[in-house]
Amino acid sequence: MYLVKVFVRHKKGILDPQGKTIKDALHAMKYKGVGEVKIGKLIDLKIEAKSIEDARSQVNDMCKKLLANPVVEQYTFEIEEI
Amino acid sequence: MKAAVIVFPGSNCDWDCYHTAKTSLKAKAEFVWHEEENLNSYDVVIVPGGFSYGDYLRSGAIARFSPVMNSLVEYVKKDKGLVIGICNGFQILTEAGLLPGALQKNKYLKFLCKNVKIRVENARTPFTNKCKPGQVLEIPIAHFDGNYTADKETIEKLNRNKQVVFRYCSKSGSVSPASNPNGSIENIAGICNEARNVLGMMPHPERVADPILGGEDGEYIFSSMLNSLKK
Secondary structure, three states, X not given: OEEEEEEEEEOOOOOOHHHHHHHHHHHHOOOOOOOOOOOOEEEEXXXXXXXXXXXXXXXXXXXXXXXXXXXXXXXXXXXEEO | OEEEEEEOOOEOXXXXXXXXXXXXXXXXXXXXXXXXXXXXXXXXEEEOOEOHHHHOOOOOOOHHHOHHHHHHHHHHHOOOOEEEEEOHHHXXXXXXXXXXXXXXXXXXXXXXXXXEEEEEOOOOOOOOOOOOOOOEEEEEEEEXXXXXXXXXXXXXXXXXXXXXXXXXXXXXXXOOHHHOOOOOHHHEEEEEOOOOOEEEEOOOHHHHOEHHHOEOOOHHHHHHHHHHHHO
């Protein structure tokens, strides 16, 4: 069994209105040093697989098909055996 | 003439579309549950608005994998009839790859529910042949994720192929950032595919296709579809 953490983020250059709003709020709270803020998603999933390579290839497929939209998002993930 | 209104868990404009299919498309309308796998008997398929699967993950992301979507892809490929996706329906069509691009959160993070003006950019599609080029229609929007986004090449291709069907505009028909409610690139409100048999739009024509609803501009779209299917 493997534990996978998938991170989905906006692609570079894609407008992230939530990130911008949070940045503005932090500035209003006097955290003047805050630069760009980006919002993403963290998806934890557990998966049975023959090997870590097999798990990695399955997760890659899932990301491409469902977990991220390649038009506006990019993804990375970490895997550990549990 | 038969029209299918696809129903996903969480669709909520399905009844409006059903009504419009009967009154404006003069069709025998049927609800089609998302688990159906055959759409071949229909002349029109309407993918209605709402919050399919609660908009979980991304709007339209999960609905795109419903069994009916494979048949819809086949339906389009074999050019069996016309497909119109409205609001969440548009989002589902982009997720399914039937239309390019994606719909992101509105620029100012507000759910927008109001009448907007849209300009007919291409009046030579099966969805707009009853409109005049440049005609301004007043149609309501009701969405949180209506901010149309695509990469530069896709936008260029859409423009080159005249696939941008509607843009948000002012009362007089001018297209500018001031008339852009949600941050969509180049004020895009609706696009069609290259084959011209799929239209996706964020505004809701089915909500203004009957005088009792306070507007009839949506009627242009459905009567255009009827017109092109009669030929």
